[in-house]
Amino acid sequence: QVQLQESGPGLVKPSQTLSLTCTVSGGPINSGDYYWSWVRQSAGKGLEWIGRIYTSGITSYNPSLKSRVTVSVDTSKNQFSLRLTSVTAADTAVYYCAREGNWFAFDYWGQGTLVTASS
Amino acid sequence: DYVMTQSPLSLPVTPGEPASISCRSSQSLLHNNGFNYLAWYLQKPGQSPQLLIYLGSHRASGIPDRFSGSGSGTDFTLTISRVEAEDVGIYYCMQGLQSPYTFGQGTKLAIK
DSSP states (O other), rough: OOOEEEESSSOOTTTEEEEEEEEESOOOOOOOEEEEEEEEEEETTEEEEEEEEESSSOEEEEETTTTTTEEEEEETTTTEEEEOSSOOOOGGGEEEEEEEOOEEEEEEEEOEEEEOOOO | OOOOEESHHHHHHHHTTTTTEEEEEOOOBOTSSSOOOEEEEOOOSSOOOEEEEEEEEEEOOOOOOTTEEEEEEEEEEEEEESGGGGOOOEEEEEEOOSEEEEEOOOOOEOOO
């Protein structure tokens, strides 16, 4: 059974960088034909897809965040990560990591982690 | 971006009764392979979203057969044949055809 777990600071100061890691268990992150994504949920904007990575390193980002987002993967640790620079209060949200299965849908999700951008 | 519009936004239902949620996309989700790249999720209170339906009408693993998805192109429907108390939560549709993936605003199902 695949499981995903987000980790990282719950509080980030405005203008600083948000960094989160998703640890995948239940199988190698580079087995199968999967993309690994970040999705966030805020009261104001609902569910928003941030970006994804394939284990080859190929990435795709939401154009609304592209200038500030980096998603990376570390297959040796079975993890993938999110960096979001220059955060503002608008980036306050619950951040989820998720696996995109073979059918262009997210079949496994982490439990989510609340990140608050505040001084 | 593809805009996903759900209705209704709030849905009170009596247990044992059917329920339907509509999702409309601003552009067709029909791929030239014949599949519609539309998924449905349920977010139960305090939990992460869980996949219910993928490719418009295919139930995900472990999802009861009282859940069904239908539609094609721009108009889709999630139907629960007989609502149970455990079905409460917020239902979302999502398009996976074109990046960036986009979600509907959610439909909150509550028990009367």
